[in-house]
Amino acid sequence: MKHYFNPMSRAITTDWMLNELDAPHEQITIDFASNENNTAEFRKINPMGKLPALVDGDTVVTEVSAICAYLADKFPEKNLAPEVGSVERAAYYRYLFFACNTIEPAFALAACGLEHPDPVSAGWGDMPRVLATIEDMTPETDWALGEQFTAADVVFGGLLDFSITFKWLEPSPKVAAYVARIRQRPAYRATHSAFDAA
Structure with missing residues (x-):
């Protein structure tokens, strides 16, 4: 597998996921300063010119959630996703x-x-509803789905972590405690040094 990456991009989340899985892969760093994300070669992989991108043989996966879900299913023995067909x-x-x-x-x-001028027509509604749903979905203890850490925590918890770091979100005590648990994970710590220095 090839993982197209820059430490100051959303690819930090998929890098963390790959580390949680201890998945063998080639890390290919894309230099934004040199505009490498907009080369014709990279645009063949992701026409958006965005990171992350994962190439697994002939399969190309882009978007953080899609990559994390794909990887969790590719390595089922790592238990980072509930069983297909399960209630969870x-x-x-x-x-x-x-x-x-x-x-x-x-x-x-x-x-x-x-x-948005018309929150009713926007898929995300409005900020009060988003914040209330974050609070409701954040676990009091453990992880999003209970005792087992999964890709849901990498994606959901990773975005909350990003949002706190870059002052998009003033966390409640419950959200802050959940993100603090995430930040203690060895795979998180191994992948987030540049991100946390931002």
Whole structure:
């Protein structure tokens, strides 16, 4: 597998996922200063010119949630996803997709001082609803799905961590405690030194 990466991009989350799995891969660093993400070669991999991207043989996967879900299923022995068809799989999907489909667009707009003119028509609604749902979905103890850490924590918890670091989110005590647990994981600590220095 080839993982296209820059430590100051969302690829830090997929790098963390690969480390949680101890998955063999080639790390290919894309230099933003040299505009390598916009070369024709890279745009063949991801027409968005964005990171992360994962190439596994003839399979190309982009988007943080998709890459983490793909990797969790590729290495089922690592137990980073509930069994396909299980009841827990529904909650797992919700965490994966709520992070990138709802939290990130809402926070990105807010960070620019903007809000959607018609929250009813926006998939993420409005900030009060996003914050209330984050609070509701954040576990009091352990991890998103209970005692077993999964890719849901990498994606959901990773985005909360990012949002706190870059002042997108003022965490409640419960959210702060969950992110603190995440930051103690060895794979997180091995992959986030540049990110935490931001």
